[in-house]
Structure formats: structure tokens, C-alpha cells
Amino acid sequence: MSRPAATPPPSGGTALRLCLAAGLSLPVGVGLIMLGLLAGRPDVITVGLPVLLFVLWGWLVRPRRRGGFTLRGKDQQPRPGVIPALLGVEPADAVDLVQVRVNAPGHRSREAVLDARRFRADGAEPVEAAMETVRTGRRDLFWVEWLEAGTAGVTRTEPETAGPVPITVLPGLQRISLVPLPFRLQGLTGPHSWRRAGDGGDLHDVRMFAPGDRLRRIDWRVTARRAADRTGGFGGPGSSGLGSSGLAELYVRRTYATADACVMLVLDSRDEIGPVVSSWGDATEVREDQATSLDIARVAALSIADRFLANGDRVGLEDLGRMQRPVRPAGGQQQARRLALHLALAAPLGEPGRRERVPRLPSGSMIVLCSTFLDDDVARIAIDWHRAGHRVIAVDVLPRPVTRDLNPRGRTAFRMIMLERTLRFRGLARAGIELVRWDPRPVSESIGTTEVAPDAALAAMARVRRRR
């Protein structure tokens, strides 16, 4: 449960006023009564009398103070999908109705008139509201306009606003079966076998026992076989058995050492664009059913990180959009949660700035760079990293562009941007950087297209063992 976003404290004094319909009908009703009295017409009086009594009843039993209202997220760190929020109402005495209008970004508001009595019962539960989104990150999601109405709605309070509720929507995960490894592995333990000899599982070679070798490494079968070969075999006519002279040479079995991979996720959070090209560069709000480039980057980075962390490797995070220390590489579930939170909180800060210096990352680490590649900076940094000996995988997170509402001039500009981007990718490929296109569409929709699903692309890279 999260902290309530807005809780107007119950204020003293009468805050309710006659509603417009009742306030205007009252003089008409009284006028009809007077008219009926003057004309001696009881039937006219009976038309005005219920109006007078109805309004007076509502006015006399009006609440003397305001109630309270709380709005909070049901889950402070939900995943994309249905995001719930809780509306807690504490109606004042004699309040009959609570009218709410729940708003959420990218959604039409919903009005509802609630029965206030349900909130006075013991164990009354708050009302649940929900919106649906594929967007991630820290966002202000719900805000509510609400008012209370007295008996039969005759009196009403002025509408008030609660919220918005800041909720951090964590990126979701996409299944990845295989991931490529860095050029060099690190450490003395880990899930991967390395080309150095050491304590591992895979056989490296068998050699003569030397000072420093452990006794448990002696391969007795090889030792016995070699001794038998030298002496002519066991139990034969000329054999003398395995005496002390037969075990002069001991053989030890050596294995490949194990090591872990160090992976640095690099997120380009300097810009965030949606799929609608006409909205690039302006303040048009992106729809909730359309993922932005940063949403895709978050999912891509977290999915890759999750795969590595599940393997037992270490993963860190560098944000190109912020001048701050990177998240150090580490393993475990705690690191997965830390990365998810950092990825969710990454957001553009003002205009995209230019990175003059290439960020320094742990040597030997593999770099997964998630970016739209709409400017030369990222490509230059990626090539510099590759020259420094890192294996760099460029993940293209540009959403599938929607260009239908572009005018001819905008269409031409878009085509030029895409051409520049294509040239940028060719330059990256020439430099030896591998490219993965991350498309958030389901696999079923990408069947028949020439694009390779990210899972398949990463698996293909993993099967080709590359070394420098």
C-alpha cells in the first residue's frame, strides 16, 4: 500500500449549499402555494407543497461538517497492465451521496455516484478504480474530483480534488532463452567454463603430478593405466604388480576454470518518443496503449538483465541521460529489484544533452546499449567502447513509427532521419557491433515479416562464440 496522495482533513462549519435545481424550485413551489391559497385551489397547493417540504427536509438535515477522502495506489510498484487505485471515503453524518469523477492519463474520466451508507458500515472497503497501460516509469496516474451531497442530493458541497497519485510502474519482462557472453569472462567462480585451467567441471587435460597440485585431483585410473603400460600389464607373467616402483608417476586431472560474466546495461534516457512521428518534438501526450522508446528500452534492459542474473552473472547499469555514478555490477535478486527501480526512474531531463566523454565501464564487461540511435553521440560512444575491448550489443528501441498523419514535408523529414539512422547502423556493424531490434509486438504479429524476434537474435549471437 502506498501513502495516500491527498487527504483533505475534515473541516468544521457547514460547507453544503442548496443545489441549483432545489434552490430555484423552492421559490416556485412557495409561489404556487401562495397562488393556490389566494385562488382557493387546494390542487395547486398540492403541486407546490411537496417541493417546499422536499427542499426544507433536505436543508434541515444537512450535514454540519465535511467528510474526508483518500486516494492511494493499491500497489505502489505494479507491472504494466491494469493499475488499480483505492478511493477511501469518510462521509460526514447525514451525507447520502458521494459523487466522484476519476481521471487517469490517456483515459476518459468516469463519473459515479456512490451510496455514502456503505462507507459507514464496519469493515467498509474502499472503492477500487483501475486504468490500463503499457507505459512504465514513475508517473502521476489518478486524480479524483469529488463532492458530497446531503439528503436526496438537495444540498451539495463544492467539488474538491484529490491526487494525483505518483505510482512507479516497473517494466515487464520478456522471455529470453539464451544471451551472448562477453569476450572475456572474469573471476574464479561462476556459471560459465572459461579457457583457463582451474576448479571447474569440464576436462582440460591430464598431466603429471606437480608440486602444488591437490591430492584429490589425482586421476587414479590414468595413473594405473600408465603404470600398467610401462610394466607390461597387471597379473601377466612378467608383472610385479602395483608395487611402490609402479606408482612413481602420478597423473592429475585438470579442469577448466569457471568464471562469471560482467554485463553493463547502458540506457539512453536522454529522449523519449512515442510511435506517432508527428508528435516527436512536441508535448503531445502519448497514448497509454502505445509504448514509448523508453518503455521499450526499460523492458529490453530488464529482460536481458534478468536472464544474466538468473545465470548467476553480474549486471550493472549506466544511464546516459544523467551525470551520476552507475549502478555497480552485482548479482542476485536484490540487484534485479534495484535495476528494475533504477530503470523505472530513468526519465529525460530537459533537452537531450551531448556526452563529450565516454563513460568508463568495468573492463571486460559486455555492454548492452539500449537507444533509439537518433543522434551520432550514442553511435560514437558505442564504437569507442568497442575499441576499448568491450563486446557491445546495440539494442534498437525505436517504436514502430506511425506516419499516417504526417504531411508531405514531415514525411520527407522523417525519411531523412531514417536514412541517417540506417547509415549509423551500418557504421556500427562495420565496427563490429552487433545489433538487435527490440519490437514490443507479440511474436504472432511479427510472423511473416523480415524482422527477427529479439529472443531469436540474442540466441543466434549466443551460439556464435566470439573472441578478440
Place this chain on the structure above:
Amino acid sequence: MSDLGLGTRLARTARGRLAPWRERVVRLLWALRITQPESQRPLPRVRIALRRAVPGWALRLAGLAVGAGCLAVVAPSLPLLVLACVALLFWLIRPGGVAVAGYLLVVGLAVLVQPDPFAPAGFVAAAATHLLLALSCLLGPAGWSARFELSTLGPVLLRWLVLQAVVQTLGLAGRWIGTLGLALPVLPLLAGAALVGFAVWIFRRLSGQGPD
């Protein structure tokens, strides 16, 4: 050359005249969501977990039926009928506004011009206008698509029933007293005094000088 100039002028004039219409057609197409890209699809609605609920448009239509039924029974003269229909139409569009007061006034006048005090028009008008006012207060500023929990209608209808029981009984008693032919000259004076008192009270309330 002059023909060309005239043609250009005509074309400009026509373009200038047609430009607002073009804009209107574009707006209409946008409103109808015809030939729009997926980026302009209608937005989804926020969901609220309510108990059994009734939509606002259903209550508005119910109010319209009540008002129309009342007019059918009262059968006012043509000018009053037109005024009542206009008021009812405005009520349908904005039930929490001034329309219900106008409707009440017109129906009250229509009952006044009825010759027979025992005609069913008076009883029906008393019940229908009261119900329409109750619906107005309930609907208030809520929109067509607002959802009303069904349990909110219970207290409103109960109060309507209680008040109607009292008022219709009093109305019957008043009509019966009217048939006795009693002369009560003090009654108009009392009514005038009450009217003045009410006017003073309401004006003080409206000017914000009186107690809440």
C-alpha cells in the same frame, strides 16, 4: 489577363468561403472517428468497481418519461404545452439546472387553469413534479454516462413516497373542505404574511447576511 484575374479572385473568394466549412467537415469526421489513424482511436474509460449501478442516461430517460406522462394527463393548453416541452427538453440536457423550476411553474399554471379541482391532473402533477425534482437533485451535475449505485435510489424514492402520502392526504382534505363552501377571509392575509416572511428569509440567505 482580366479573365485570369477575375478567376483568381473568384477562386480566392470561394476558398475563403469554403474554408470554415472544410474545417467543420474535418471536425465532424474526427468526431465520427472515420478514416482516423489508430493514434486517434477513442480513449478507454477509467474503471470503477461499483455495486449494482444504473447509468445516468437511464435516469434522464426515466425523468423524461415521468414529465411527458404528467403532461399527457394534465393536458395543458398549447402555449403551456410548448413551454413545458421546452423545459423538459432542457431538463433532459441539464437536469440539475433551471429547467425543473420552469417545468414546475408551467405545470402549476396548467393545473390552475383546470376547472375541476378533483380532476386527476392535480394528483398526478403533484407526484410527477416532485419526482422530477428529486431526480434533478440526484442527477445534479453528473453526466449522461455517470453510474449511480442502485442503493442511492432507495432513500430518494422512500422520501418521495412519505411526502406524497402526506401531501396527497392533505390535498384530498383541502378539496373536501373546499366543497363545504366555508368562507375563510383570513387565509389570503396569512398567505401574504407568510410570503413576505419567506421573501425576507430567502433574500437574506441569497445576500449572505443571514445565518447558514
